[in-house]
Amino acid sequence: MTKSLRVGVVGAGAMGADHIDRINNRTSGAFVSAIVEPDAGRTAKAAENAPGAQTFAKIEDAIAADAVDAVLIAVPGQFHEPVLIPALEAGLPILCEKPLTPDSESSLRIVELEQKLDKPHIQVGFMRRFDPEYNELRKLVAAKDAGELLMLHAVHRNPTVGENYHQSMLITDSVVHEFDVIPWLAESRVVNVEVRYPKTSSLSHSGLKEPIIVLMELENGVLVDVEMNVNVQFGYQVTTEAVFEQGLARIGQPAGIQRWSAGQFSVKDHEDFTTRFATAYDRQIQSWVNAVHDGTLVAGPNAWDGYLVALSCEAGVKALEEGGIIPVEAEPRPDFYA
């Protein structure tokens, strides 16, 4: 039996607690050996669900104590860089929740630092790439058995968002997932972004002007429209319809138990991302643990992907604010990330 991987989880908020549960109770070959969190209350609560885990206020302390073989970062994006740097310098494999960092400049600093190592050590937590349906759709795209992919119609609808959710988060917190998963699906990077405004929902809290339609053009000519809609009240939906030359494919449709009552046939939709992407989250972590065990270290989007997403987000925010078609221009991809 392989030695079980000692994972240090950085951040013991909702996302961190969820990952602790996943690693300890549904993942083979790993366990939570350390919780890194400055807030003592959160730490205590998280520690209850991670028997035997040591607790630290800083990642540097966990590294110094040789308490971890790998690091999972689940603090908010603006705090990623100060955790990434010491973890990279210690040569540890890292699963970093999305985004890599909040802007392309800091992301570029990280990819430069990472290139001092022998190979990529950072996997970014864009978990949609582990969703079974996205994977099936990607295979269809590659197989070309219905011809070339021409366009994608994507939808991302949330029941509601909090008062602290502001306009640019439509791009940086929500469309950000599409900026990662769509280039991966279509195997081509984003070259420009446009935003159009439909009628604004009266259910959005004051100051928020949404839904929006985001149009992205890929280098291979594929055009993508994304409906981004964060106060739909009626459910959580993340769907994509791929239009090929000779066929269509659609993922993310409601499934599960079917009911008839009161004159209606119905199927329950998802309430939030935890159920919609439950399998994706589990597979993401298991794949990453397996990749660390076999020395590959990264089994999903890497830091370069994270940098490209940061660029698309910057173009998206500009399109949101200024209108028009905003180009996305990236540095050439280093061989290190080939």
Place this chain on the structure above:
Amino acid sequence: MTKSLRVGVVGAGAMGADHIDRINNRTSGAFVSAIVEPDAGRTAKAAENAPGAQTFAKIEDAIAADAVDAVLIAVPGQFHEPVLIPALEAGLPILCEKPLTPDSESSLRIVELEQKLDKPHIQVGFMRRFDPEYNELRKLVAAKDAGELLMLHAVHRNPTVGENYHQSMLITDSVVHEFDVIPWLAESRVVNVEVRYPKTSSLSHSGLKEPIIVLMELENGVLVDVEMNVNVQFGYQVTTEAVFEQGLARIGQPAGIQRWSAGQFSVKDHEDFTTRFATAYDRQIQSWVNAVHDGTLVAGPNAWDGYLVALSCEAGVKALEEGGIIPVEAEPRPDFYA
């Protein structure tokens, strides 16, 4: 332009009124020339919707007045025979609502009388044969492209029934439709009938013991189960699933506008037979009118089919009351109905 067919509608209750509307407002080549109804109030109301129609208390009077080219019978089943006899004797084409007559003995009298004419003149109003989906399913059965038909799972669910609906009507008023349409679908007659009792619905009025499961075996070996369920509250459903050697086909599923709200994807079901079978009723009458114009006279189930259904109903009622597998034995089919 062909002369328009003068139709006498016998019975001006709900069903008669519906046929009057259909003939005058949605049927090409025919109009209602006479309403035959002893109740003066009903007659007056119906006449409002049939401008120019004469009214009669008895079919004999309408015939004597030479007021009709064809007869549509929409009175309750126990009153069919006294209308059928004079209409047959006058040599008129007849569309007779189901059932032909309430029992096999009287049905046999009618088929004997009809055989004195040159060809069949009676069409029985089993309108399911005109439903587009039943027709498509029948073609699939005949085509055998998924192999032989092995069994059928049928369902007939009503939201509710009135207090006057009694136990044997489960067979004679409801399963009666399956006794006609299934032999037509599968091209083989019913040879025996069994009834099994699930748990009884507490929503059925006192004295009614339902739902029931009716099992019919056809001469060609196909086994049919029918869920007959008359107090489901939640909608009107008439569905059939055909199991072939190498495939399935299912008709009668909810269709139409799809909605998402309150976390659910839903499609509205039918509320009653008027919407579920609207097209079937319209096509039934148009086909019959066309058949009268071209001299065929009958474009659907004939009186012999009506007699076979009466036999199946008698076996069904016996199975309901006594249990066990009850055989259905018919006279040989006369060449007249070949």
Place this chain on the structure above:
Amino acid sequence: MTKSLRVGVVGAGAMGADHIDRINNRTSGAFVSAIVEPDAGRTAKAAENAPGAQTFAKIEDAIAADAVDAVLIAVPGQFHEPVLIPALEAGLPILCEKPLTPDSESSLRIVELEQKLDKPHIQVGFMRRFDPEYNELRKLVAAKDAGELLMLHAVHRNPTVGENYHQSMLITDSVVHEFDVIPWLAESRVVNVEVRYPKTSSLSHSGLKEPIIVLMELENGVLVDVEMNVNVQFGYQVTTEAVFEQGLARIGQPAGIQRWSAGQFSVKDHEDFTTRFATAYDRQIQSWVNAVHDGTLVAGPNAWDGYLVALSCEAGVKALEEGGIIPVEAEPRPDFYA
């Protein structure tokens, strides 16, 4: 019984022949009294299916012979004006296949001529307004029970088009339907149009650059995206998804018989507009005949609607050719069309 309406059908090509069959065999209260068509071969063939109809080479001759009570125009759009003018001058009710005329200038001439009559006499054949699902969706929009309508995602996919189908016909022959039905659905006129290009299908014949995405903004703020795609090979699809503040509704989904075979559950899609809109065509004609009988004359889109559609088409073609967001500016609506 009301006297049957004598309809003169102008044009005996495929569309005219279809209308002749509909009027004579599936419509109550009307028959084809005249066929107006200069081509003797077409006339002869059409006359076979319209027993008793007179034939004329020109509409003026049919009017002079007092052979028609109403006119149905089924010649190509560029020939509409010379038929509309004498028919209007004769004060006849007219059902004119879409478009009213090929450009806004000629459409404006027609609406000016029509205003010399006591009320609108022209109905334009945008038959989608008679489709049951579009009607149901329109009621949902008006009811606001899921809140305000925010946007519409529409799709129009054809299996293929002929070699004579050229680039601007994407707008004038295909999106033209959306330009009529969407303002009617959303009760607000089109104010601007943009066209974006996805990857071009290699199945399109040379010179055709499609699919396209058409974005229309309505006066009430609703944003509409239309995928217009004319070589999809796999079926005929016309669908609309309405996004409300608190719910969704979707029309035009595949329905009908469900099949399982070879490891797949499937439902057949439509092959072309004749089956998808069969009910809409029938209801359009029956409604128009009824409107002529009751003196309303018009039961659907009128000539003013036809003029507005011509304006949207002109903006759409410009957007197709030049890019950018093209405004649609209309004359004020005369009270005559209120």
Place this chain on the structure above:
Amino acid sequence: MTKSLRVGVVGAGAMGADHIDRINNRTSGAFVSAIVEPDAGRTAKAAENAPGAQTFAKIEDAIAADAVDAVLIAVPGQFHEPVLIPALEAGLPILCEKPLTPDSESSLRIVELEQKLDKPHIQVGFMRRFDPEYNELRKLVAAKDAGELLMLHAVHRNPTVGENYHQSMLITDSVVHEFDVIPWLAESRVVNVEVRYPKTSSLSHSGLKEPIIVLMELENGVLVDVEMNVNVQFGYQVTTEAVFEQGLARIGQPAGIQRWSAGQFSVKDHEDFTTRFATAYDRQIQSWVNAVHDGTLVAGPNAWDGYLVALSCEAGVKALEEGGIIPVEAEPRPDFYA
């Protein structure tokens, strides 16, 4: 961190190999410490996927070597008893693949032996109880929010079976799953069984007379019909439709990616039980491992449930061979299994 459970897997055929993969690669808190298999070739192959596992020819040897904390039995049913006895005598927790034993007499011997322990130690591998949809349906039944459950329509269709699959296996190998899961769903035991024969599929190998319809009546009056069909060619389907007084619920419908091509909308069905019940198998093992860790030992169907299923199978085989309604009579349930 809890000590990892050392599981001895008995039987290294297809099912055993699948469990070894599951325990070592997708299960938290357990690993395969021993493979018990007399066939050296199978043992060698299985050992490759279970690094560090010891191998034994007999369960007694593994127990004597203190190599296992718990036992998973994956040999054919007729070999269960000789493994169950020594494992029970050693006081080990056991996950025994279905059936417990091949007949009710031997099952009764096992439940008697098990009662010498302090609590139940055997869980029987009816994995459907761990399928998310079955669980959701069971909650609906218990909640009674659509009224009482009246009947169930179940379907079990296999693409094909091998030549060694003989007539009684329709009951003992296939319907056996329904005999466990349906009483659990409906919370009531089977009281009688009837079998009816539809037309026999010509695709069944000689000697096999199927499909069959199995009717089971539960103690609470619920009637269950099961279509058992093992040569359908077109896919693997295990579905259940529950009919309540005021509603329906249906599980096991095709889901996943939707495609349109060649004029059809389609969804892929399952090919076999490994994909249909992948989640159920994973959850079954994880739940059992967790139950062993927390001292509950059993987290699913126990040996008494296994005995009841054996009784139903005996009645089912009799019904298959002799016809009529065959009663199922069980011993009273000991408090030990309450």
